Amino acid sequence: MKRAVFMACALVSLPIGARGEGTVGLDRVVEGQMDIDEASRASQQRVNELDDDTNALLSEYRRAVADAESFTAYADQLSLQVQSQNDEMASMDRQLAEVDETSREVGPLMARMLDTLDQFVALDVPFLLDERRVRVKRLKEMMGRADVTISEKYRRIIEAYQVEMDYGRTVEAFEAKQGDGPDARTVQFLRIGRVGLLYQTLDEKETGFWDVTSGSWVVDDSYAGSFKEGLAVARKTRAPELLVIPVPAATGAQS
Numbered sequence: 001m002k003r004a005v006f007m008a009c010a011l012v013s014l015p016i017g018a019r020g021e022g023t024v025g026l027d028r029v030v031e032g033q034m035d036i037d038e039a040s041r042a043s044q045q046r047v048n049e050l051d052d053d054t055n056a057l058l059s060e061y062r063r064a065v066a067d068a069e070s071f072t073a074y075a076d077q078l079s080l081q082v083q084s085q086n087d088e089m090a091s092m093d094r095q096l097a098e099v100d101e102t103s104r105e106v107g108p109l110m111a112r113m114l115d116t117l118d119q120f121v122a123l124d125v126p127f128l129l130d131e132r133r134v135r136v137k138r139l140k141e142m143m144g145r146a147d148v149t150i151s152e153k154y155r156r157i158i159e160a161y162q163v164e165m166d167y168g169r170t171v172e173a174f175e176a177k178q179g180d181g182p183d184a185r186t187v188q189f190l191r192i193g194r195v196g197l198l199y200q201t202l203d204e205k206e207t208g209f210w211d212v213t214s215g216s217w218v219v220d221d222s223y224a225g226s227f228k229e230g231l232a233v234a235r236k237t238r239a240p241e242l243l244v245i246p247v248p249a250a251t252g253a254q255s
Helices: 002-123 129-143 150-167 221-234
Strands: 171-178 185-192 196-201 207-211 216-219
Touching: 002 129, 002 150, 129 150, 171 221, 185 221, 196 221, 207 221
Parallel strands: none
Antiparallel strands: 171 185, 185 196, 196 207, 207 216
16 A cells, blocks of 8 residues: 555656646747747848848939939030030130231231321312311321220221211311411301312302312302302201302313
8 A cells, every 4th residue: 555655646746847847848948939039020120220221222322323324414514515615715716816817917908098098188179177187197096006906996997988988978068277377267168078169258258169170279259159058058057959069070081
């Protein structure tokens, strides 16, 4: 009986030991699983971090690619602008060379134009001589000035020519000196284009005209009436009409 009891006790005590070891093993299994879960969470977190880093790098790469494309396009545009500027500079260089050549050619041309104008005034009907001579003189003085551009010099010369051309198609009355020195006197002049130049003393007692053929003044009171009519036309107090004035006879060309 005692042995049987002992055996029973032994049988009863065995499961108790087995339960202790099972609990420890289960704890170990749970702890291992927890460690695995923790490692898994850490791995997942690392994966997420790596994914975020990858996305950030990808975005940065895309921005870099976009910036590179933008810089390339901008560089191409700048290259075109630089080429255009180089072409423009080359064109300006050519134009400057042409300007230098033109300046060398235009300078003598303008000098000849002024000489021609000076001679024309000297040989023309003698009206407003002081004014016209001063104009030519100032133009010649201007030619030596460095502060006046070639284009401005040319413009003023053309302007002087235009003034002389206008004299040929206008009617004008003015007072001026006739003659030189102590014999000079103030008279009333009537210029009808370049066809006729008449004068009349201020007391209206003497009338005459410029004789182109002889190059001198001729007294002829028969033109006193025409002078008064022309004077009224010049002053715009009378409508233009046919005037009787002395006209030089045409001369044939000499061979």
